[in-house]
Amino acid sequence: MAMTRQTRRKRLLVLGLLLGALLTGCSSGAGSDETANHAVHTAPNGDLREVTASIDDLPSFLRDKPEPIQETYRLAGQHADVLKWIPCTCGCGPSAGHRSNRDCFIHEIRPDGSVVWDDHATRCDICLRIxxxxxHMAESGKSVREIRQHIDATYGKYGPPTPTPQPPAS
Ligand SMILES: [Zn+2]
Ligand SMILES: [Zn+2]
Known part of the structure; x- marks a missing residue:
C-alpha cells in the first residue's frame, strides 16, 4: 500500500507523542460499560476483549482514547504479522499470559478474518511504544529480525520479556 507523505508525517508525530509519554507499567482492566453492537467481554485478568468483523474495524473501546492510542492500535493491526515476533517487556508475559507484543492489542485473529481485540495496551505505555x-521500522523497510534486535536492545531493560520465538530468517 502506498503511503502518502502526510501519512508518514502523521505516524512520526504519533511516535513522537508516544516517545514523549512517561514510561509506566500496566494497570489491570477497570471494568467497562461498552454499549456498542460489538461483542464485548472481559478476560480473566480484567482486560477487555471486543470482537470486530475485520482488522480494519477498530474496537469501540478506543473511542474515548487519545488519538495516538487509536493510531497505534491501527498500526498494530496492520503489522500484526510483525508484532507476533516482537516481545513485550511490560510484564504482560507473567501477568497476562501474553506471548508477544501482538497479544497486548489483539487476542486472536480468527480464520474468518474477524478479530478479538484486547484493551491491555490502552493502559500501557511500554506496549504502545514497542x-x-x-x-514504524517495518514501514521503513526493516526486516523482522532487525526490528526484533532493536526492540530487544531498547526495551529489554524494562521487564521480563514475553516468551516470543525468534523470527525465522527471511
Ligand atoms: Zn502492557
Ligand atoms: Zn505488553
Whole structure:
C-alpha cells in the first residue's frame, strides 16, 4: 500500500507523542460499560476483549482514547504479522499470559478474518511504544529480525520479556 507523505508525517508525530509519554507499567482492566453492537467481554485478568468483523474495524473501546492510542492500535493491526515476533517487556508475559507484543492489542485473529481485540495496551505505555516503534521500522523497510534486535536492545531493560520465538530468517 502506498503511503502518502502526510501519512508518514502523521505516524512520526504519533511516535513522537508516544516517545514523549512517561514510561509506566500496566494497570489491570477497570471494568467497562461498552454499549456498542460489538461483542464485548472481559478476560480473566480484567482486560477487555471486543470482537470486530475485520482488522480494519477498530474496537469501540478506543473511542474515548487519545488519538495516538487509536493510531497505534491501527498500526498494530496492520503489522500484526510483525508484532507476533516482537516481545513485550511490560510484564504482560507473567501477568497476562501474553506471548508477544501482538497479544497486548489483539487476542486472536480468527480464520474468518474477524478479530478479538484486547484493551491491555490502552493502559500501557511500554506496549504502545514497542508496537509503534516496530510498526514504524517495518514501514521503513526493516526486516523482522532487525526490528526484533532493536526492540530487544531498547526495551529489554524494562521487564521480563514475553516468551516470543525468534523470527525465522527471511
Ligand atoms: Zn502492557
Ligand atoms: Zn505488553
Amino acid at each position: 508496537a509503534a516503534e516496530a510498526a
